[in-house]
Amino acid sequence: MNMAIANALAFLLYMSSSVILIRRFVQKDQNAVKTSIPLGIMIIMALLFHATDIFFTMKSAGGWNLGLFTTFSLTTWLMAFIALLTGARYPNSHPGIVIYPLVALSLILKVELPSPQPPSLSHPALEWHVLLSLAAYSLFMLAAIQAIILAIQEKHLRQRQAAGLMRKLPPLQSMEAALFQLILTGFALLTLGLITGLMFVDDLFAQHLVHKTSLSLVSWCVFAALLWGRWRYGWRGKTAVKWTLVGFSFLLLAFMGSKFVLEYIVN
Template identity: 45%
Template sequence: MTTHVLALLAIVLYLAATGVLARPLLSGGQPLNRLALGLAGMAVILHGGILLGMHRGALDLHFFAALSLVAFVVSALTLLVNASRPVAALGVIVFPLTALLVAVDSFLAPPTLPQPMDWQIKLHVTVALIAFGILSIAAVFAILLAIQERALRHRQFGRWLRALPPLTLTETLLFRLISAGFVLLSLTLLTGVLFVDNLFGQHLVHKTVLSIVAWLVFGVLLYGRWRYGWRGKRAVNLTLVGMAVLALAFFGSKAVLELVLHRPI
């Protein structure tokens, strides 16, 4: 079976899982979480096979390949979150975006060759990807939290709102994810210092500085939560700011170098 066929199957499965999760939110009926997670699970497995096949079993960090890899990590983490606490809206947001990135990487992106890496760099990149994935899901929870708070203030009790976890649980999950992501982001910076030669060179200065800024934003948020009980709008805003800075660190300079300047990295 060719990679393109696997990509089409993965896209169809991701979109089918999205439809199954979204149907009760739009038209009522019983949620079919097991079916949706089964479809998404098969999509994630196929997605992993696509990444191995297209990129020769190596970590390919070129722009579109890296986006697809991050989407794979986020989708896998979404499955884990939903296995413990079903949050249909999370999959409705994550899975179609992943399907789009699979399509772009498989059918539109130019072919690339992964660059060789030592095991230390692979460890650094793996920790960074997981940290980015967890904090990406935290950003989605922050958006859901903002939507819930606004709906409750305006007494808009729609079907989709009842499908979300209670507000306090959404907030608890948000800070658990931020705490885990912060620890892994700290390990990312530590392994970068230990393993990456010339950390402030090789087009890495922007990534390093922005990653530190994001780390500080999430650190301030966690300290404010512990010391002052920060929550609500302040927590949402800081989460989204930290995630935006981290996304610039991971993909900003990469996009400029590869897509605008056409310089290999």
């Protein structure tokens, strides 16, 4: 019951925060949207209830529950936390507008689609691999969202339609710099995650890790090429957006695709 209450409260707080942020973004008068509870406190409460839900999920499983939507919930918690920090810098274009509804969706999926046979850690030291990998996934998911917004913003600027809501976004150069900061940090964490994971691989086929490992390595190569192209040739704009979305697509297949097949189709 405690887990269900925490999940429901986190969902309501995330959605309420999203509504407030959307109204603030579309409102011409930035001071027109007033709330009885400060937005920052609402988001912090949502994060706390979300963390409580994760805690009770792990407690009921007797350790790490690595089911698809449980790990997705962990990933979105990290995204929500990063969005909270970023939103303090850009309050008028808070990333939570896009991220918090996604986090709320992850809470629903976790309850409605529990894994029939959630995998657990085969070795306690794999905790570092899980934490590093989830942190990398969360940063790359944020980078993919950032890339889509960047593409829309650049399209409006090219068509000289930068009026209205587009003016409330940070400058294009700041958006692009934030994108590569996310990619660089995510790439470092993904590298460490792959190294720590490969240390415990005995048989890729027997452990059902072929697809996950292969797709993760392909994603690593894509992001490595993007960072090298940025450093060597100054890649930006459409090129950066395309490479980011391609790299994230492979990572999404490695993370969610392989787990979905193993947990919901094979089992």
